[in-house]
Amino acid sequence: MQLTRYTDYGIRILMYLAAQPKRETLFRIAEVTTVFELSSNHVAKIIHHLGKLGYIQTIRGKSGGFKLAVAPADINLAKLVGELEPSLAPVNCTEPYCRFTPACSLKGILAKAVAAYMAVLAESTLADIVANADELLETLPDLSISVLELS
Template identity: 35%
Template structure:
């Protein structure tokens, strides 16, 4: 299984915003695009979509920008992946309508792959955006974010 580029960019945007959370500062799409070296156009779609889902809030205007709509500790990586990925069908028989497999009535693979996907998502649900960055100060430096105080991690 491979997550889409859209999901990768979604996680990057939200992790960037999580690194600026405690300062309450707004970020811009241009800042995020420059920090990661990726297309502004791709990030605009991510920001728009995640604003509609209520994970990002935006302020318009000259001094506007974006930030997380709630604390990064309250947003799981699993939630982000579910919102970003359009399709979790690992094989044809997982698609709506079940595909066209001749052995479907005798096959256990569909059940096992479904359980594996649920286990994968359950693991992603266990980690928040806040926990996804093991070394916040290092990540801030790597992304060109002025370091701000980050509360110690709970274990």
């Protein structure tokens, strides 16, 4: 199973926020788009969605921004993926319709595989994947230009 880019980027954004030494700092979309080389419109949609889900606190206005709203240890990866992915179905047997559908065992086997995949994710939290925060932060580009100047 492969995650959509939307979910992948959502997880990366949460990792970025969770890895920061000062989690109370407000971040701007311009910083995330610079760090991950993503479209600001795409990042804005993801930030908005993560805010609606309660993972990110967003503050509007000139001095606004966003920050992590939940402790990383309280963000379960299976729950997060389930909330961000539009579908966890590995195959669609209806479009185009597959003639094997009435007698096929593949869909059941793939459903078990997805359940196992989600079970592994359920064992981990955001805190687990940012346990090496210092190393993660070292991989990021130097943002010596003030992010406030970028916005």
